[in-house]
Amino acid sequence: MKIAIAQLNPIVGDIEGNAKTILEAAQTAFNQGARLLLTPELSLCGYPPRDLLLNPSFVKSMSIELEKLAQQIPPELAVLVGTVDLNPNAASRGEKPLYNSIAFLEQNQIQQIFHKRLLPTYDVFDEDRYFESGRESHAFKIFPSPQASNFVKVGVTICEDLWNDEEFWGKRNYEASPIEDLAQLEVDFVVNLSASPYSVNKQKLRESMLLHSVTKYKVPIIYNNQVGGNDDLIFDGNSFAYNRQGEICCRAKSFETDLILLDFSEEKQDFLPATIHPLPKTQEEEIFSALVLGLKDYAYKCGFTKVVLGLSGGIDSSLVATIAVKAMGKDNVLGVLMPSPYSSEHSITDAEALVKNLEIKSYQLPIAPAMKVYDQILDPLFAGTQSGIAEENIQSRIRGNLLMAIANKFGYLLLSTGNKSEMAVGYCTLYGDMNGGLAVISDVPKTEVFSICHWLNRHEEIIPHHVLIKPPSAELKPGQLDQDSLPPYEILDDILARMIHHHQSISEIVNTGHDLDTVKKVMKMVMRAEFKRKQAPPGLKITDRAFGTGWRMPIASRWL
Missing domain, CATH: 3.40.50.620 (HUPs)
Structure with missing residues (x-):
């Protein structure tokens, strides 16, 4: 079974334009013999849509375009589309009105809707502001070809759903473990549809994290990421897949749109080797x-x-x-x-x-x-x-x-x-x-x-x-x-990294060899x-602690 991984660059809010891009990817994938097409998290509206989600007409537009897509996509091709779904129990249960979802389209219909279970609310993420958590992990069944007698069972996760392995992180950030639940469902492989922002060396972290899950649960995983810049956030793409043996068998381009094909062998119950684009050589x-x-x-x-x-x-x-x-x-x-x-x-x-x-x-x-x-x-x-x-x-x-x-x-x-x-x-x-x-x-x-x-x-x-x-x-x-007013930049940058990224105290920084008065001066500045x-213009985020949407410090403060 041929799987197409579409690494897309959506424009936030351009629902019609994004739907057109998904349809074009579907046509290309179908022409290349794909049976299943994957698109990133919220691919229909772009990520992050932020407070556009508070506008009912915005949400309604997604529903309309999703129905159109289902009708326009070749019926023989199954497609996973990132979208938003209404929560019918919101008013009666006091829940959030929406789900961050994936729609499974096939045979010109919306066959299933999958809801994101783990909602990040840290750094630049604020998903709990808009979305209700999905309660269960689900899979779908797909026949590799019209002649096939056996189906393939595919588990669906959305971005953060795979970022909660307590053995890898040393702690559990959420109660649920979607990947563990899917492993118990005995899926043939798992897809993770993401909009994961870039930061320096993050791809190495992603690959290490998913390798741990593949090794632990003995299940192949496809990671499909958004690419492109949206305001202060940059999405690097780098979609990839691990086979059952924990080997990377494909990787899409870095910082570019891409569409790569990956074969799943029903006989071997595993992915076959495909195109592996290299990562950047240096930081x-x-x-x-x-x-x-x-x-x-x-x-x-x-x-x-x-x-x-x-x-x-x-x-x-x-x-x-x-x-x-x-x-x-x-x-x-x-x-x-x-x-x-x-x-x-x-x-x-x-x-x-x-x-x-x-x-x-x-x-x-x-x-x-x-x-x-x-x-x-x-x-x-x-x-x-x-x-x-x-x-x-x-x-x-x-x-x-x-x-x-x-x-x-x-x-x-x-x-x-x-x-x-x-x-x-x-x-x-x-x-x-x-x-x-x-x-x-x-x-x-x-x-x-x-x-x-x-x-x-x-x-x-x-x-x-x-x-x-x-x-x-x-x-x-x-x-x-500059050094008339500031320490040498080698010293200043080390102090700043310890303070901003590692949240070290004055005494902790001084214990690394820095001068006490210099550390106090820098922290006060x-x-x-x-x-x-x-009041600064938006800045492009490349680290895990940027002065942007994830930086929430008070102005009127007497700390330090």
Whole structure:
């Protein structure tokens, strides 16, 4: 029996468009001899639909399109479609009104509906807000061909349903164990239809987790994941399958749509070897690919064809410009140089070298005249005070205003270029360098920015050499360096990782060798910068603890 795994890139809310994509995948799969087609979790509406689910007409539209799909798909092809199902007992039992579901379509009808049992409510997930948990695990029976006398029994799980093995995790997060229940039903294999967001090295975790389940329950598993960018989330695809022996027998592409075929042998009761696409070779390649996809989809799904960003001659804007060229094409990227009296000569020449390497359009807008006008306007109020942060921030806000003007005038998407280290400690200016429609590298620490840029230059110079070796500086006053205000980035990033990702206390971080005063200073900076992060543009998530929808810290707080 031939199984097609459709790794789709839905647009959230485009129910008709997503249905068309599913139908096209079904036609392709049928033409290639498939008997069963798999699509990801909520493939009909896109994941995550968030509060669109509160709109009854949105839910009704899914029901209508699902019925149409059932009629349009070749009747000989069975298809699993991610959708939403109404909970008829919601009002009488005080339950949530919807189920996160999979519809089994065959013979032009909706044959069965399967409900997700384990609903994640952590980090970026908030499914308990909308959905009721399914109470049982179910399977469906499918005959491999019209001539077949024996059926194949397929167990259905949805994303989180397989993320609850207490032996693998060292604890149980939910009472139910869907995979254990399906094993007791003696299914021939299990499918897991997912919309699992990307984070660094997550694919290795998925494969290790499912290998544990395959080995434990002696049941083959197909994992089918969504791909694409939806707001701050990136979905990496990487759909794969394990055979009964715990061997990977197929893997779809990383960060691309794909449709791969997998054979299930009724004689061997197992999957046969098929196409196995390789994973990215390095972490730098993986992150770069994720950011390219995230930017490309964010722009496309929001209706932008061109982007603009400020080029300071620094490493952050150099990396963002390189990502933009890969995502949008060099003709669709505008870099704006905005030198001040404090800009070094190298800042201009480095930015110009980058423009030449990337072959993008650029424009130079010196900001000295605007700085003088601001000084004149504010002189009566600022008279007798020392020049300081307020004046420095005016420079950043002048640049932010100019970039917003260009974006508004020409309909470009403005990209902000701040990294995670800066966002964490508030080393950024509201309504200045934080301006933008998307913060491309806001989840990439400064040390990782350097690593990715060195990786980009492995074959040829893309990031100018001087950008890689000069000390980072905001250049808002003479001779300014980032390290005047911050610890060296190697130290800062390690402290931030321990605090943000591992939730370590001051004493725990100090016990690893860090200076007490430095740790206290960094932690206070992180807490005090929360008001800035709340006003930042959405940023692409690449770690398990990003400053996005999963970050829920108070602003008015006296912790630390």
